Amino acid sequence: MSGKPTLKPGMTAPKSGQYEAIGPKGGKTNHEVTVVKGEPLPPTTKPGMKYVLTDATKNKSGKG
Numbered sequence: 001m002s003g004k005p006t007l008k009p010g011m012t013a014p015k016s017g018q019y020e021a022i023g024p025k026g027g028k029t030n031h032e033v034t035v036v037k038g039e040p041l042p043p044t045t046k047p048g049m050k051y052v053l054t055d056a057t058k059n060k061s062g063k064g
Contacts, residue, residue, distance in 0.1 A: 006050040009043045016057040024048030 006022060013019070013035040021031040021044050032054065033042055041051050 004052045006052050007041055008050055009041050011041055013037055013039055013041055015053060017053055018055040019051040020054045021045070022050050022052050 016037040018032045019035055021029045023029055035041055
């Protein structure tokens with residue numbers, strides 16, 4: 001992985017944007033979800049998966 005912080009399902013999103021699900025061993029899944037800052041990240045399809053922010057929203061509401 002590129003060193004970006006990973007987030008567990010249910011954690012609060014630190015920024016609005018696209019979050020990619022990452023496999024338990026760090027592999028890409030090509031599954032992305034859009035989450036608003038302050039909202040919880042959704043459950044993943046398999047145990048042990050996490051999320052990484054891939055594309056932050058580029059407006060004032062997404063800053064933070």
